[in-house]
Ligand SMILES: *[C@@H]1O[C@H](CO)[C@@H](O)[C@H](O)[C@H]1NC(C)=O
């Protein structure tokens with residue numbers, strides 16, 4: 327009994343105790359074993375306590391450093407006060423259709439800035455002077471709209487687009503978000519043909535990757551976790567300072583469309599190929615989509631480009647097959663950062679691997695921060711081949 331406990335827990339103190347016990351009377355041995363088990367439990371308990379404390383300290387350090395590097399914003403403010411400030415939805419505004427009409431020049435076509443899975447997307451100016459993005463639901467009104475909206479409004483993070491308010495009136499439904507001025511990352515990576523345009527340098531791409539990874543990690547860290555299910559390059563927006571903000575999180579229950587079915591006949595490269603009707607969406611499927619995003623970010627090519635006549639044009643397959651990932655790197659970035667790009671592609675390849683081998687978002691954030699540290703300190707040339715993937719958090 328004691329031996330098996332010892333084996334399972336791996337607490338070394340039990341072994342010598344046992345050996346000394348062998349010649350003692352039975353009662354004493356039992357007492358010693360009980361005592362030993364008690365002591366071991368105490369040790370384990372103490373270790374757990376120390377671990378929990380360390381994690382807290384680590385987390386708070388990370389949050390502080392995040393706060394230090396970040397530009398203070400209302401949402402960052404909310405982040406810190408969130409657990410103590412009610413249910414996190416007190417700043418959520420309920421808007422009237424009339425207000426939204428005023429904001430969008432009567433939903434004028436010239437205010438339309440896109441069309442997403444939720445519906446038409448308008449740019450608008452509210453009467454308080456704030457610029458917003460208004461998403462107009464064009465399908466059958468979603469059930470439990472307000473309930474779902476409040477769920478989204480509870481999520482606050484520097485790298486997630488903030489939900490400002492909502493509107494539900496006469497079977498019309500709207501979501502109102504902060505306006506993110508630079509639009510989606512794709513606008514800075516490739517042209518309408520899906521070919522590189524080189525508007526971002528490697529450091530900017532890395533920062534964007536880290537920001538998006540942190541946003542997605544935050545969603546996955548919620549209890550219960552929130553899977554994005556539509557993570558795409560077009561859902562990674564850039565504000566005026568090129569800070570990455572993920573949009574369209576938490577919408578899955580408001581969309582009729584099953585993400586696994588796909589919106590059109592075209593192949594959606596971001597969709598986890600292991601995902602189909604028989605299995606549920608998991609964190610790993612978001613990780614797959616994030617991997618495709620990383621491939622776009624480093625190659626400068628659009629994954630779902632219109633020119634996809636054959637499988638050889640598939641960005642993911644190309645990356646998997648290439649003998650030298652260096653060939654794959656966006657030629658518009660300078661030579662001196664090619665190694666950084668290569669490391670990002672290696673990480674991307676882990677993300678699009680079979681689901682059992684994909685890293686967690688948390689691990690991806692750490693890897694990207696590692697790449698950033700090496701990029702900044704410029705130690706790369708001395709280190710030579712850099713090994714990716716510390717086993718600690720896999
Ligand atoms: C807004 O547009 C609708 C039709 O699109 C029209 O019926 C209505 O009169 C317009 N309202 C204003 C204030 O322009």
Ligand SMILES: *[C@@H]1O[C@H](CO)[C@@H](O)[C@H](O)[C@H]1NC(C)=O
Nearest residue numbers: 397398399565566567568569
């Ligand atoms: C961008 O950075 C400037 C200067 O740090 C700051 O004043 C501004 O508020 C930032 N913009 C956003 C959207 O965070």
Ligand SMILES: *[C@@H]1O[C@H](CO)[C@@H](O)[C@H](O)[C@H]1NC(C)=O
Nearest residue numbers: 599600601602603604605681
């Ligand atoms: C659906 O998923 C299962 C398990 O992941 C896989 O065996 C099967 O081939 C998939 N089916 C399709 C049509 O992709």
Ligand SMILES: *[C@@H]1O[C@H](CO)[C@@H](O)[C@H](O)[C@H]1NC(C)=O
Nearest residue numbers: 519520521632633634635639
């Ligand atoms: C599509 O790809 C083929 C093969 O790579 C290329 O020859 C063709 O020019 C491309 N078409 C466009 C419109 O980019």
Ligand SMILES: *[C@@H]1O[C@H](CO)[C@@H](O)[C@H](O)[C@H]1NC(C)=O
Nearest residue numbers: 652657659660661662663664
């Ligand atoms: C950059 O790489 C290209 C191709 O490998 C090479 O021809 C060029 O000389 C390099 N430039 C610098 C500044 O290293």
